[in-house]
Amino acid sequence: MKKWAIIMVLILVGVGIFFTKYYTTLLDSKDSAIIVNKNYSFKDDFQDKQKLVQAVDHIFIGEVIREVGKAENTGKPNTQFLVRITQNIKGALLGDITVKQKGGYYKEKGKLYLLTYEKTPLLKKDQMYLFYLTKTNRGYFEMMPKYGSLLLNNEEEKLKQIDSIRKILDDK
Numbered sequence: 072m073k074k075w076a077i078i079m080v081l082i083l084v085g086v087g088i089f090f091t092k093y094y095t096t097l098l099d100s101k102d103s104a105i106i107v108n109k110n111y112s113f114k115d116d117f118q119d120k121q122k123l124v125q126a127v128d129h130i131f132i133g134e135v136i137r138e139v140g141k142a143e144n145t146g147k148p149n150t151q152f153l154v155r156i157t158q159n160i161k162g163a164l165l166g167d168i169t170v171k172q173k174g175g176y177y178k179e180k181g182k183l184y185l186l187t188y189e190k191t192p193l194l195k196k197d198q199m200y201l202f203y204l205t206k207t208n209r210g211y212f213e214m215m216p217k218y219g220s221l222l223l224n225n226e227e228e229k230l231k232q233i234d235s236i237r238k239i240l241d242d243k
Contacts, residue, residue: 111217148176174187
């Protein structure tokens, strides 16, 4: 009889652990994260595309391969992505690079949050973007919020963006 009681207690503990883990996983769903948007202080007026083009080290078309890490900078989350360069516009980069985007997911008091700056969404896997990046001395490339990437939905949009940037570069 004692043997059956021990087995039943172990089964109940196992089921309890399973449901607790399942329930906390549901709570941590990225779709249910609380979005916190913050303002970002820019060094210049980057709505002026000419200023943006001049301010960055590299401009290229790239595809996001996957998220590769998270880091904190002054207590704020940053998300790192592996990006495959498909076409350089300014600068000369080859292959895959790590791009750091300000913002990301973090937990506080048992709740999941998504920190964004200037309502800039996190990069998405398998999507093509136009990137405006600055190289850091730590081996990765940094993207400023709002102006650091532009999602490209089709080839026509891509060509239009490349032409406008090349005109700015030619006028220098």
